[in-house]
Amino acid sequence: MTMAARLDPRAWHLTVKIPLLVAGLMVALGGLASQLVLARLDRSHEEQVSRLATAYLEGARSAVTPFVERRDVWETFDVLDRLEKRYGGLDILVTFVGLPEGAILAASDPMQLRAFAAVPAEWQGRFVEGGPLLIDAAAERAWARRGLDAGGGEIGQIFAEIDIGQLQAERRNVAWTLILGNAAVTLALATLGLAVVRRMLRPLDLLSREVARLRDGKAPHERAIPRLRQPEFRILFDRFAEMADAVSEREQLAARLAREERLAQLGRLASGMAHEVNNPLGGMLTAVDTLKRHGQDTAVRADGLALLERGLEGVRDVVRAALLTWREPETGRPLTSQAFEDIRFLIQHEVTRRRLVLAWRNALPALVAIDSGPVRQAALNLMLNACRAAPVGGRVEVEAWLANGVLQIRVVDSGPGLPPRVRERFSRLDEEPPAPSEGGLGVWATVRLARRQGGRFLLSEEGASPTVIVLLLPTGPRAVA
Amino acid sequence: MRRRALLGATASLALPAGPARAQEALRLGLTPVFSSSDVVLLRLLEGYLGRATGLPVETVKRRTYQEITLMLLTGQLDAAWICGFPYVQYRPQLALVAVPVYRGAPLYQSYLIANRRRGLVADLADLEGGIHAFSDPDSNSGWLVTAALLRERGHQPASFFAHTIFTYGHRNVVRAVGSGLADSGSVDGYVFDVLAAVEPALGAGLAVVRRSELLGFPPIACRDVDREQPRVQALARALLEMTDAPGGSPVLAALRLDGFTAGSDALFDGIADKAALVATDTGGRA
Numbered sequence: 001m002t003m004a005a006r007l008d009p010r011a012w013h014l015t016v017k018i019p020l021l022v023a024g025l026m027v028a029l030g031g032l033a034s035q036l037v038l039a040r041l042d043r044s045h046e047e048q049v050s051r052l053a054t055a056y057l058e059g060a061r062s063a064v065t066p067f068v069e070r071r072d073v074w075e076t077f078d079v080l081d082r083l084e085k086r087y088g089g090l091d092i093l094v095t096f097v098g099l100p101e102g103a104i105l106a107a108s109d110p111m112q113l114r115a116f117a118a119v120p121a122e123w124q125g126r127f128v129e130g131g132p133l134l135i136d137a138a139a140e141r142a143w144a145r146r147g148l149d150a151g152g153g154e155i156g157q158i159f160a161e162i163d164i165g166q167l168q169a170e171r172r173n174v175a176w177t178l179i180l181g182n183a184a185v186t187l188a189l190a191t192l193g194l195a196v197v198r199r200m201l202r203p204l205d206l207l208s209r210e211v212a213r214l215r216d217g218k219a220p221h222e223r224a225i226p227r228l229r230q231p232e233f234r235i236l237f238d239r240f241a242e243m244a245d246a247v248s249e250r251e252q253l254a255a256r257l258a259r260e261e262r263l264a265q266l267g268r269l270a271s272g273m274a275h276e277v278n279n280p281l282g283g284m285l286t287a288v289d290t291l292k293r294h295g296q297d298t299a300v301r302a303d304g305l306a307l308l309e310r311g312l313e314g315v316r317d318v319v320r321a322a323l324l325t326w327r328e329p330e331t332g333r334p335l336t337s338q339a340f341e342d343i344r345f346l347i348q349h350e351v352t353r354r355r356l357v358l359a360w361r362n363a364l365p366a367l368v369a370i371d372s373g374p375v376r377q378a379a380l381n382l383m384l385n386a387c388r389a390a391p392v393g394g395r396v397e398v399e400a401w402l403a404n405g406v407l408q409i410r411v412v413d414s415g416p417g418l419p420p421r422v423r424e425r426f427s428r429l430d431e432e433p434p435a436p437s438e439g440g441l442g443v444w445a446t447v448r449l450a451r452r453q454g455g456r457f458l459l460s461e462e463g464a465s466p467t468v469i470v471l472l473l474p475t476g477p478r479a480v481a
Numbered sequence: 482m483r484r485r486a487l488l489g490a491t492a493s494l495a496l497p498a499g500p501a502r503a504q505e506a507l508r509l510g511l512t513p514v515f516s517s518s519d520v521v522l523l524r525l526l527e528g529y530l531g532r533a534t535g536l537p538v539e540t541v542k543r544r545t546y547q548e549i550t551l552m553l554l555t556g557q558l559d560a561a562w563i564c565g566f567p568y569v570q571y572r573p574q575l576a577l578v579a580v581p582v583y584r585g586a587p588l589y590q591s592y593l594i595a596n597r598r599r600g601l602v603a604d605l606a607d608l609e610g611g612i613h614a615f616s617d618p619d620s621n622s623g624w625l626v627t628a629a630l631l632r633e634r635g636h637q638p639a640s641f642f643a644h645t646i647f648t649y650g651h652r653n654v655v656r657a658v659g660s661g662l663a664d665s666g667s668v669d670g671y672v673f674d675v676l677a678a679v680e681p682a683l684g685a686g687l688a689v690v691r692r693s694e695l696l697g698f699p700p701i702a703c704r705d706v707d708r709e710q711p712r713v714q715a716l717a718r719a720l721l722e723m724t725d726a727p728g729g730s731p732v733l734a735a736l737r738l739d740g741f742t743a744g745s746d747a748l749f750d751g752i753a754d755k756a757a758l759v760a761t762d763t764g765g766r767a
Binding site for chain 1 (some may be wrong): 598612615643644646647648651653656657660661662
């Protein structure tokens with residue numbers, strides 16, 4: 001699997017995706033909760049500033065109004081100065097009273113806002129009509145204004161500039177405490193949730209591993225299947241156990257069928273081999289008889305011995321090939337070029353019987369890194385089927401070579417083409433082929449062998465003649481069990 | 482002039498002196514010449530005077546000099562610590578009980594002060610066009626001296642300064658100038674010097690532009706008709722003997738005074754001259 005494929009969440013295991021999803025949801029929820037609380041905190045902070053500013057200005061307004069009414073500069077200043085120094089609720093920077101004509105009556109900081117001078121334009125411009133409080137969080141400043149009334153008319157306005165830096169700092173502290181606390185709790189809960197969900201999904205993980213074993217043809221671990229309390233997982237595991245038993249039975253049936261097919265094949269081979277051994281026996285016995293009568297003749301003796309030698313060599317090859325097929329273990333030995341060559345002798349009887357023309361080309365190297373037994377079995381099946389499919393007097397071609405680490409065995413016959421159901425069997429390599437209900441055991445065994453070796457088939461077009469079947473099998477250390 | 486006449490007529494309607502009030506508290510009026518915010522000092526003074534006179538003593542404070550003067554003239558007070566300006570204004574109706582001794586003499590000065598942050602000020606002329614803080618319109622050091630000085634130079638406060646304010650307290654004048662509310666101020670030199678010692682921060686950044694000549698220290702006065710009253714006599718003795726009497730020294734130390742002396746009207750002739758100078762310009766104003 002490429003790195004990109006590994007990073008695709010869709011390829012992640014369920015026991016990873018679900019806990020991560022749960023953790024992600026909790027983090028998102030924690031973030032949303034923090035946002036809501038911070039928004040409320042902001043509103044609460046603004047309300048607090050407004051309340052404190054209102055309390056201050058209302059108190060100042062009550063105190064200064066009598067003095068503003070008679071425009072007493074000193075008393076107005078005295079009240080503002082004392083109030084500002086004693087008010088502990090806010091950090092008041094400056095408070096001043098402005099008269100209706102736009103002049104300052106008195107300010108708590110006369111050096112900044114001189115008495116009798118015009119109210120600075122920036123102060124007038126800060127407040128929109130009806131807006132008593134203006135907060136600039138970035139500058140950590142707030143500005144407040146109240147009207148001063150007496151006898152039903154406005155006699156002036158009182159303004160205040162407030163340093164909300166400390167309040168902002170407190171708000172930031174609260175916000176950070178909230179964020180960090182929330183993050184810590186969310187992280188802890190997410191971690192706990194991750195652990196709990198992973199634990200809850202552990203049976204699924206276990207099930208996944210056991211299914212993989214089943215796919216690879218291994219029996220499930222009996223001890224691995226736990227006794228579970230969760231009813232949903234208990235039912236699932238019971239079903240899995242039933243399925244594993246069924247698969248195991250099927251495997252056993254398939255193995256038995258494969259052995260039976262092999263035995264049947266050997267039986268046919270034995271029959272063919274008997275013919276192949278019997279055929280030269282007549283000639284050899286005739287040659288022995290000739291040698292007895294005319295053995296003293298050099299030419300007769302040479303011809304006779306040569307015939308005997310050829311006949312015995314033929315018998316030797318057939319017997320050796322048969323012995324090799326009978327005795328060879330199913331797995332564990334790499335394929336040799338000679339072992340593949342010997343298959344030719346095993347099909348010789350069929351070739352001779354049907355008077356076929358056999359074109360044989362073995363281009364394999366001396367040693368091929370692939371399990372010899374299954375490959376020879378599959379190749380033998382293909383060749384025997386080709387011999388049976390070709391018409392009498394037809395042609396069969398067999399070619400084997402190794403290209404780019406892939407063993408390729410090409411079998412061609414001049415028959416009418418593959419029947420549809422046979423073509424389907426060769427095409428369905430993504431699943432274990434079901435045992436055929438009637439005949440075709442050789443094709444079934446061949447497809448099963450190829451699937452287990454990781455191979456595939458290339459077929460000629462439907463209805464085309466000659467029929468071409470190419471078996472491709474990957475080689476390498478893993479191809480030799 | 483109309484105000485003086487009114488006050489004088491009101492004073493004539495006052496109750497006559499007599500022995501009927503002998504058991505009542507001795508009522509002593511205090512003007513803002515006294516630092517009325519010092520409660521401890523007030524208790525010390527009341528305590529000493531009570532023991533020295535044998536009478537219960539009640540100090541009476543009001544916001545303006547005018548109120549205390551009126552109360553004194555109408556017999557609502559037995560005596561009052563007033564400024565020299567009201568004393569010379571109502572000299573026929575008033576008599577001296579005692580005069581404080583400050584730095585060895587019953588004299589003090591009026592200071593013209595300015596805020597250094599408003600710029601370098603060397604003379605009265607540098608204060609023209611600024612905001613000036615007076616203490617009380619009936620204060621010698623807090624108004625009369627500066628008004629007379631301006632008059633001598635051909636000016637009046639209303640036209641010389643851009644704005645003038647009254648703070649009704651010498652300490653308030655110092656606060657006003659120190660905070661920058663006013664560019665300059667007229668203040669009692671004794672009060673200014675005491676504040677410089679006990680509240681140095683209050684006077685930080687202030688410069689004394691001008692010190693007036695020595696003038697009569699604000700006296701303790703009574704109605705002339707009451708000067709022979711036993712309670713007034715007892716008060717006079719208590720004040721004159723404060724230097725050596727038991728419990729008197731702490732009071733004097735707190736007041737930063739040397740003692741009290743009988744004094745004479747001649748001490749206040751300088752103030753009377755200034756009052757006459759200013760009176761010619763203020764029309765009917767007393």
